[in-house]
Amino acid sequence: MAFGSFEKGEEIEANAEINMVPFIDVMLVLLIIFMITAPLMSHAVKVDLPKASAKPLAAAGKPVDIAVLANGDVLVNGEAAVLDSLESRLQQFSADTEVHLRADHGTPYETVAKVLAAASDAGLAKIGFITDLPER
Numbered sequence: 001m002a003f004g005s006f007e008k009g010e011e012i013e014a015n016a017e018i019n020m021v022p023f024i025d026v027m028l029v030l031l032i033i034f035m036i037t038a039p040l041m042s043h044a045v046k047v048d049l050p051k052a053s054a055k056p057l058a059a060a061g062k063p064v065d066i067a068v069l070a071n072g073d074v075l076v077n078g079e080a081a082v083l084d085s086l087e088s089r090l091q092q093f094s095a096d097t098e099v100h101l102r103a104d105h106g107t108p109y110e111t112v113a114k115v116l117a118a119a120s121d122a123g124l125a126k127i128g129f130i131t132d133l134p135e136r
Contacts, residue, residue: 063098068115070106083114090122098126
């Protein structure tokens, strides 16, 4: 903070600094006011809600695990499957069943695209790709 000097002279310099103390005092008073009044501002409205008996949602079934190996082999829930008949095999699952797709690092994209198309044609829209985290 800058104060005027006590020297007696005819030349008085102007003080160009802002005195921040009054601003800080006002800010602290406002902070205390808001801290006191904030808990009083909760407007809870009492509503008498109707009672309803709803059945719980059906739990999602076990997801379908599809693994695509690097050599092009396809495994559905651990059992070998032929890529050409994969769509008919996946139609046995309901439409809300999740598909977990695991593709080997060296798998050609064409094989993965065919598996995705077969799952989509079978009506399975919830498809998730399972990956490993990179090593640190």
